[in-house]
Amino acid sequence: MEFYNDNEAQKTMNIIFLFAQMMLLSIVYIFIYTSFLAVGFAIEKYELSVIRYFPVFIALLSFPIFLYKYRQMFKAGKMMIATMWMMGTASLTIILLYVYISILL
Numbered sequence: 458m459e460f461y462n463d464n465e466a467q468k469t470m471n472i473i474f475l476f477a478q479m480m481l482l483s484i485v486y487i488f489i490y491t492s493f494l495a496v497g498f499a500i501e502k503y504e505l506s507v508i509r510y511f512p513v514f515i516a517l518l519s520f521p522i523f524l525y526k527y528r529q530m531f532k533a534g535k536m537m538i539a540t541m542w543m544m545g546t547a548s549l550t551i552i553l554l555y556v557y558i559s560i561l562l
Contacts (some may be wrong), residue, residue: 491511
């Protein structure tokens with residue numbers, strides 16, 4: 458008879474969570490790359506300052522830090538909260554980049 462092993466389930470959930478984080482990181486980085494291109498276009502077209510790259514650069518640096526914090530939260534046992542925060546931060550980052558680009562253009 459085989460007994461239920463919670464450690465195996467935990468390892469599997471960690472792998473699924475890491476895969477989800479990699480997918481979200483790639484999706485958000487696609488939007489960040491597109492935002493860099495759009496800001497470059499706006500700088501050329503409207504002769505703006507290079508400082509307009511700053512919010513996009515902040516998103517580029519801060520999103521992996523948030524993902525690391527959510528991974529720590531997930532490993533601490535707060536799996537559902539970490540997943541919700543991860544998805545919320547990704548969607549908020551994409552929405553804020555979209556709003557910033559729409560303001561510039």
